[in-house]
Amino acid sequence: MIGTIEVFLKVPKLSELEYVIFDLETTGLYAEQGDEIIEFGAIRLKGLEITTESFQSLVKPPRTIPEAASAVHGITDKDVSKSPPVSEILPKFYEFCGNSYWVAQNARFDLSFILRDMKRLGINFRQSFAIDTIGISKILFPFESRHNLDVMMARLGISKIGDRHRSLDDCRFTALVLIEFIKLLENQGITELKDIESAFIKSDSIAKKLKPKTMGLFG
Numbered sequence: 207m208i209g210t211i212e213v214f215l216k217v218p219k220l221s222e223l224e225y226v227i228f229d230l231e232t233t234g235l236y237a238e239q240g241d242e243i244i245e246f247g248a249i250r251l252k253g254l255e256i257t258t259e260s261f262q263s264l265v266k267p268p269r270t271i272p273e274a275a276s277a278v279h280g281i282t283d284k285d286v287s288k289s290p291p292v293s294e295i296l297p298k299f300y301e302f303c304g305n306s307y308w309v310a311q312n313a314r315f316d317l318s319f320i321l322r323d324m325k326r327l328g329i330n331f332r333q334s335f336a337i338d339t340i341g342i343s344k345i346l347f348p349f350e351s352r353h354n355l356d357v358m359m360a361r362l363g364i365s366k367i368g369d370r371h372r373s374l375d376d377c378r379f380t381a382l383v384l385i386e387f388i389k390l391l392e393n394q395g396i397t398e399l400k401d402i403e404s405a406f407i408k409s410d411s412i413a414k415k416l417k418p419k420t421m422g423l424f425g
Contacts, residue, residue, distance in 0.1 A: 219397045220388045225251040225337075226306040227381045228299075229373040230316045231279045233271050237318040238416055242267035243292050244281055246299045247373025250306060254385050261302040262374045264289040279371040292323050300329065307399075308336040311355045311380045313407040321413050331409055339380055341405025342387045345396070355379060362386045 228248040234241030243265050250259040264281070266289040276282050310316045313336040324331050343353040347361070355376065359366065364382050396402065 217398055219392065220399065220402070221254050221392060221397075223253070223399070224306045225309045225381075225384065226303045227251060227309050227377045227384065228303065228316060229310060229376040229380065230319055231281055231371065231373050232319060233267055233269060233275050235315070237322045240269070241319075242269055243296075243319050243323065244271060244286055245279070245373045246295055247375075247377045248299065248302055249374070249377045249381055251309075251381050251384065254388060256378070256381050256385075259302075260374060260377075261299055263295045263298070265292050265295050266290065267292070281372075293327055296320070296323055296327060297329060300324070308333055309339065309380070309384055310336055311339045311358075311376070311383075313338040313340075314412060317407060317409060317412050318416065321409060322416050325413070325416075333409060335406040335408050337402070338405050338407050339383055339387065341407075342384075342391070342402060345402060345404060346387060346390050346394075355383070358383050 226248050227250075228246070230243050230247070231245035232241050232243055244267050245265060246261065246263050248261040250257045264286050266286045268291075271281060271283050271286070317336055321331055339355075339358070340353045343350070343358055347353070350357075350361075356366075358364075359379060359382070362383060364379070364386070366379070391397070391402065
């Protein structure tokens, strides 16, 4: 019709979005029981390309690192003895992540630590969700029972080059998995973010489960 302007909003595909793949190493498994972050890692992914932009830092926790935890990631009290506290590193990590979509392997675990410490530090967490690669794996391989990172890599034919259970290397492994997952999703006609909502880990649902006494340890 003459005089009418039609505007078509193009919804970006999964392969056109910008992501930050993040990973933590910690003193243990439970943020709500006082375990602490001892390493941050993150890399940026633009579309299906891993960029050179990365973030990595060890953190000195307010407690000793148990031997059982060190046996997994290899980080000891000596390694972090001169590292900055989480109060210094977390804001820098959050700034690095920016407005990219957050992605992690077992995102619920990492978000529980990040949300707790951001609450402690009075930082407002703006992201309403993070994308969990475990959730995407369940979409693509619904009849498989195992969805850990090693299994995913083997299933996709991705070689391990680097140290598993160190944050930056695990970010790279997860990014490689995500790239292959996006290709598989789009081949199946699953092309938009809304199509993988079952893989979203909602930040408010995690925050509600964190005990008030855990949220206020910094005073």
